[in-house]
Amino acid sequence: xxxxxxxxxxxxxxxITKIKRGGNIFRTLFYLPYLAPPVISTLVFVYLxxxxxxxxxxxxxxxxxxPPGWFNSPTWFKPSLTLLSLWGxxxxxxxxxxxxxxxxxxxxxxxxxxxxxxxxxxxxxxxPAIQPxxxxxxxxxxxxxxxxxxxxxxxxxxxxxxxxxxxxTLDIGYPLGSSLTVPQLISQQGILxxxxxxxxxxxxxxxxxxxxxxxxxxxxxxxxxxxx
Amino acid sequence: xxAVMSPPVTRHxxxxxxxxxxxxxxxxxxxxxxxxxxIVAAVFFAGPFxxxxxxxxxxxxxxxxxxxxxxxxxxxxxxxxWDRAGFLTWYKNTLMYAIPVTVLTVVSSVPVAYALxxxxxxxxRLAMIVLVSAMMIPPQVTVMPMYILxxxxxxxxxxxxxxxxxxxxxxxxxxxxxxxxxxxxPKEYIDAAKVDGCGEIRTLxxxxxxxxxxxxxxxxxxxxxxxxxxxxxxxxxxxxxxxNWTLALGLETFHAAxxxxxxxxxxxxxxVIAPIVVVFFFAQKVFVEGVTxxxxxx
Numbered sequence: 001x002x003x004x005x006x007x008x009x010x011x012x013x014x015x016i017t018k019i020k021r022g023g024n025i026f027r028t029l030f031y032l033p034y035l036a037p038p039v040i041s042t043l044v045f046v047y048l049x050x051x052x053x054x055x056x057x058x059x060x061x062x063x064x065x066x067p068p069g070w071f072n073s074p075t076w077f078k079p080s081l082t083l084l085s086l087w088g089x090x091x092x093x094x095x096x097x098x099x100x101x102x103x104x105x106x107x108x109x110x111x112x113x114x115x116x117x118x119x120x121x122x123x124x125x126x127x128p129a130i131q132p133x134x135x136x137x138x139x140x141x142x143x144x145x146x147x148x149x150x151x152x153x154x155x156x157x158x159x160x161x162x163x164x165x166x167x168x169t170l171d172i173g174y175p176l177g178s179s180l181t182v183p184q185l186i187s188q189q190g191i192l193x194x195x196x197x198x199x200x201x202x203x204x205x206x207x208x209x210x211x212x213x214x215x216x217x218x219x220x221x222x223x224x225x226x227x228x
Numbered sequence: 229x230x231a232v233m234s235p236p237v238t239r240h241x242x243x244x245x246x247x248x249x250x251x252x253x254x255x256x257x258x259x260x261x262x263x264x265x266x267i268v269a270a271v272f273f274a275g276p277f278x279x280x281x282x283x284x285x286x287x288x289x290x291x292x293x294x295x296x297x298x299x300x301x302x303x304x305x306x307x308x309x310w311d312r313a314g315f316l317t318w319y320k321n322t323l324m325y326a327i328p329v330t331v332l333t334v335v336s337s338v339p340v341a342y343a344l345x346x347x348x349x350x351x352x353r354l355a356m357i358v359l360v361s362a363m364m365i366p367p368q369v370t371v372m373p374m375y376i377l378x379x380x381x382x383x384x385x386x387x388x389x390x391x392x393x394x395x396x397x398x399x400x401x402x403x404x405x406x407x408x409x410x411x412x413x414p415k416e417y418i419d420a421a422k423v424d425g426c427g428e429i430r431t432l433x434x435x436x437x438x439x440x441x442x443x444x445x446x447x448x449x450x451x452x453x454x455x456x457x458x459x460x461x462x463x464x465x466x467x468x469x470x471x472n473w474t475l476a477l478g479l480e481t482f483h484a485a486x487x488x489x490x491x492x493x494x495x496x497x498x499x500v501i502a503p504i505v506v507v508f509f510f511a512q513k514v515f516v517e518g519v520t521x522x523x524x525x526x
Contacts, residue, residue, distance in 0.1 A: 037457035147366030
């Protein structure tokens with residue numbers, strides 16, 4: 001998921017740098033989904049991919065008559081969620097876009113004069129220049145994915161049709177545990193079942209994993225803590 | 229002579245012309261490629277919004293059919309949502325959560341960020357490391373001890389207070405963003421204020437705060453939206469107490485046991501998302517600058 005997010009985010013950002021007219025509208029458009037409350041974006045996506053929803057209707061028009069079960073199928077649940085996360089990519093795009101504008105123009109021109117094609121220019125000029133930003137977005141991406149909670153639980157609840165009251169899922173991890181994430185397990189065990197012990201163990205586990213990735217960021221020479 | 233001279237000239241011009249037209253053709257192709265990709269991306273990003281709006285005005289029987297366009301526009305859906313028991317209460321609760329959180333975060337985070345950016349003291353580096361780590365810790369890691377503290381010790385389970393009060397003690401992400409911005413404020417201004425006889429607090433309020441207004445605006449907006457969108461926090465503390473639900477929790481209830489009022493749900497979604505969209509259009513620059521500040525310069 002993080003890989004896709006990074007590649008897709010970078011792609012969209014590069015696209016924006018190429019567009020001269022209407023770029024502003026486009027930027028607004030891709031940033032809005034990021035601001036949409038996760039509950040809403042999830043609800044909208046579950047509706048879109050519902051068995052009788054618009055996506056399947058469109059698919060039927062182009063001749064796909066047995067579409068996958070999307071949020072109701074253990075195999076397709078995660079890909080559907082990934083699609084949802086790609087939709088909310090605005091933040092990453094803004095960061096990449098800003099860093100692409102900071103790529104030194106002189107280096108680009110020098111590479112052009114030396115006869116480097118677009119692929120080589122990207123590989124040897126653009127990538128090294130934005131490398132720290134990529135690292136930042138990958139690490140934060142991994143950390144945010146580890147705390148994936150709202151989207152997974154809302155999608156699972158609504159797709160399964162078991163929303164008794166918000167917060168008490170009858171069918172956690174629907175379908176077949178494929179939407180179960182560590183944070184969900186923590187709140188399920190600790191708050192609904194009052195199994196404080198196991199929940200704390202899971203919290204520590206999550207904490208250790210998060211810190212490992214945070215260390216990567218902190219170890220950078222010109223890191224987040226530097227500057228005066 | 230002229231006759232002898234002319235062929236090379238024309239040939240030269242010919243090469244030039246073909247080269248130029250090839251370059252032009254390549255640029256045209258690139259233009260087409262970029263713009264068709266952009267259109268595909270635009271459809272991907274706008275599509276869900278399109279269906280959100282279109283479905284919200286569909287009649288009841290049509291919303292379950294996967295229809296792509298409403299047979300007639302049923303504006304009364306919004307009325308039904310508005311009149312639905314609870315919706316106004318959720319709106320009020322969400323505001324009662326989001327507004328104090330925003331104010332408290334700004335008031336508490338600015339002084340901390342100022343100290344971290346402009347004061348020299350021992351363990352400042354360590355303080356920054358702690359801050360960045362705190363920023364990265366998922367809320368679910370700290371939820372268990374916090375939950376036990378707030379519900380068992382203070383007996384505030386079922387209210388939104390456990391989510392509001394902690395923001396009076398600073399928010400790691402906001403402090404970080406403000407601090408990054410404060411680094412760009414020249415020290416000379418602060419020194420000048422001191423020379424003119426301002427104490428630390430007056431320097432902060434009269435000189436520094438006006439200079440970092442864009443960053444403060446960004447932090448306030450981010451915090452407000454965070455609270456507005458928050459699902460996990462309210463679920464933990466008020467999930468069992470529907471009277472204190474926020475919008476994020478309430479939205480799910482448009483889903484009954486065996487059927488979904490998709491049209492009403494989308495209408496409700498639209499009413500929750502609308503304030504965000506409006507604010508965003510007015511404050512777009514603030515957002516983009518805020519995001520860039522933490523990501524690129526970080």
